[in-house]
Amino acid sequence: MASNYSNWVDAADEQEKALANQVENIAIAGNKNGSGSEETAAAPVEATNSQDSSGGESSTPEDKDLPASEKSLLQKLLRTKLVQSSKQLEIIQKDPTSPLFSATSFEDLPLRPELKKGVYAMGFNAPSRIQESALPILLSEPPQNLIAQSQSGTGKTAAFVLAMLSRVNPELNYPQVLCLSPTYELAIQTGKVVEQMGKFCPEIKVRFAIRQETVPHGTKLTEHVIIGTPGKVTDWAFRTRCFDLGKIAVFCLDEADVMIATQGYHDQSIKIHRSLKNCQKMLFSATYDIDVMRFAEKLIPDATVMRLKREEESLDNIKQYYIECQSPEDKYQAIATIYGFITVGGAMIFCQTRRTATWLATKLVKDGHSVALLHGELDVSQRIDVLNRFRGSHEKILITTNVMARGIDVEQVTLVVNYDLPTDVNHQADCETYLHRIGRTGRFGKMGIAINLVDGPKTIDVLSKIRDHFGKPIHKLNIDDVTELEQLES
Numbered sequence: 069m070a071s072n073y074s075n076w077v078d079a080a081d082e083q084e085k086a087l088a089n090q091v092e093n094i095a096i097a098g099n100k101n102g103s104g105s106e107e108t109a110a111a112p113v114e115a116t117n118s119q120d121s122s123g124g125e126s127s128t129p130e131d132k133d134l135p136a137s138e139k140s141l142l143q144k145l146l147r148t149k150l151v152q153s154s155k156q157l158e159i160i161q162k163d164p165t166s167p168l169f170s171a172t173s174f175e176d177l178p179l180r181p182e183l184k185k186g187v188y189a190m191g192f193n194a195p196s197r198i199q200e201s202a203l204p205i206l207l208s209e210p211p212q213n214l215i216a217q218s219q220s221g222t223g224k225t226a227a228f229v230l231a232m233l234s235r236v237n238p239e240l241n242y243p244q245v246l247c248l249s250p251t252y253e254l255a256i257q258t259g260k261v262v263e264q265m266g267k268f269c270p271e272i273k274v275r276f277a278i279r280q281e282t283v284p285h286g287t288k289l290t291e292h293v294i295i296g297t298p299g300k301v302t303d304w305a306f307r308t309r310c311f312d313l314g315k316i317a318v319f320c321l322d323e324a325d326v327m328i329a330t331q332g333y334h335d336q337s338i339k340i341h342r343s344l345k346n347c348q349k350m351l352f353s354a355t356y357d358i359d360v361m362r363f364a365e366k367l368i369p370d371a372t373v374m375r376l377k378r379e380e381e382s383l384d385n386i387k388q389y390y391i392e393c394q395s396p397e398d399k400y401q402a403i404a405t406i407y408g409f410i411t412v413g414g415a416m417i418f419c420q421t422r423r424t425a426t427w428l429a430t431k432l433v434k435d436g437h438s439v440a441l442l443h444g445e446l447d448v449s450q451r452i453d454v455l456n457r458f459r460g461s462h463e464k465i466l467i468t469t470n471v472m473a474r475g476i477d478v479e480q481v482t483l484v485v486n487y488d489l490p491t492d493v494n495h496q497a498d499c500e501t502y503l504h505r506i507g508r509t510g511r512f513g514k515m516g517i518a519i520n521l522v523d524g525p526k527t528i529d530v531l532s533k534i535r536d537h538f539g540k541p542i543h544k545l546n547i548d549d550v551t552e553l554e555q556l557e558s
């Protein structure tokens with residue numbers, strides 16, 4: 069059941085090799101300056117640290133070429149669909165059909181007063197549906213196991229962080245809670261949520277088990293919570309032996325489906341899972357395909373399972389569009405045009421390979437745009453630097469690969485563009501990754517827009533499969549046609 073790749077990034081690498089020829093064609097055809105793909109792909113990635121003071125708002129050559137009416141219309145489309153007040157959020161949370169709905173308040177949940185204080189300090193007024201339904205199970209005595217599915221951006225992280233922190237006994241100075249994340253960035257982000265929610269529990273200490281973190285030989289960890297990636301956690305648990313898996317009281321697998329379905333993660337996660345004793349287990353994700361869910365249920369046979377129906381998986385607050393491109397040049401041109409419209413929020417542009425991402429970022433920078441680039445090959449400090457700059461809106465556009473597809477929560481992302489549609493190694497539609505990618509926008513009830521670029525029968529077929537899978541419309545967006553835009557807006 070597990071795929072043949074040792075991890076998420078390796079899987080992307082393999083896809084990169086498989087797609088090499090296709091990328092070559094894009095590069096050659098898409099480069100107006102006439103330089104070949106190797107040259108552009110290998111160009112220094114100034115894109116990561118572009119100091120363009122325009123911040124993405126300057127008048128670009130594409131801006132100037134566009135009719136003013138068209139420009140203002142797409143801007144309006146983006147703006148009106150994206151800005152949402154806390155009043156609107158309150159209304160959404162009272163709508164029983166919304167995944168953010170809750171009948172209860174945080175006061176009704178069995179949370180410690182310090183944790184409630186932390187939640188309110190984060191500006192959360194009411195729990196979301198997943199928080200409302202998962203927390204009573206996770207906080208019950210005796211502890212119960214849970215396999216939970218909830219749409220992207222609906223507050224799963226807050227749910228499991230509250231459960232994890234509730235179970236810590238700060239008087240015991242050893243790791244009691246273990247949370248596994250598939251990527252370095254996600255582990256750090258979860259750690260930040262732990263820090264914020266645990267603000268009034270200063271006695272609870274957290275340790276990251278991620279790349280570049282080391283533990284001197286013979287050390288025993290005294291922190292209560294470990295958040296890390298499977299490789300480093302395996303290393304610490306079985307080689308360094310700086311903590312005892314047998315003493316872990318809570319085990320959380322975030323993005324559980326990819327942890328189960330990707331071979332390297334699978335092997336490490338299962339090895340860790342096997343060494344747990346008397347431990348509460350919680351699995352969270354926005355997606356579980358049938359095989360993964362079957363496996364998860366076998367792994368934790370006594371777990372309560374919370375599943376979504378297929379038609380509930382994708383969120384209505386994320387409007388999906390596609391732009392039909394005639395050629396690879398056209399695809400680049402579409403991005404350059406869209407760039408001119410991003411005056412609010414931020415955008416994430418997903419490419420299938422590091423190479424395409426690098427090529428696209430380099431070309432956009434050469435053409436005078438300010439964009440950031442993040443992929444798995446950058447070193448750790450570069451990755452964090454790029455993400456922080458993007459979070460701080462220093463760059464409004466992040467060009468990236470699947471490494472950023474899951475879990476990353478950047479509130480102001482209003483637009484996701486699939487420069488390449490997500491496909492597996494067999495070039496088939498990767499519906500789960502699609503859902504996670506578009507879920508980087510439309511966080512917690514905000515409106516978001518996802519735009520897919522298609523450039524030929526193969527990609528149109530992939531998009532049709534994705535549309536049929538989720539049963540949600542993906543509208544055609546003709547950025548040259550103002551009337552069509554007007555219709556789409558309504």
Ligand SMILES: Nc1ncnc2c1ncn2[C@@H]1O[C@H](COP(=O)(O)OP(=O)(O)OP(=O)(O)O)[C@@H](O)[C@H]1O
Nearest residue numbers: 192194195196220221222223224225226475477512
């Ligand atoms: N009860 C709440 N009230 C208001 N905002 C909330 C609440 N719970 C979570 N949020 C906010 O909603 C955003 C999305 O939450 P979170 O990252 O936990 O979603 P998720 O379900 O884990 O998403 P993903 O599937 O992408 O991992 C975050 O910015 C978080 O701070």
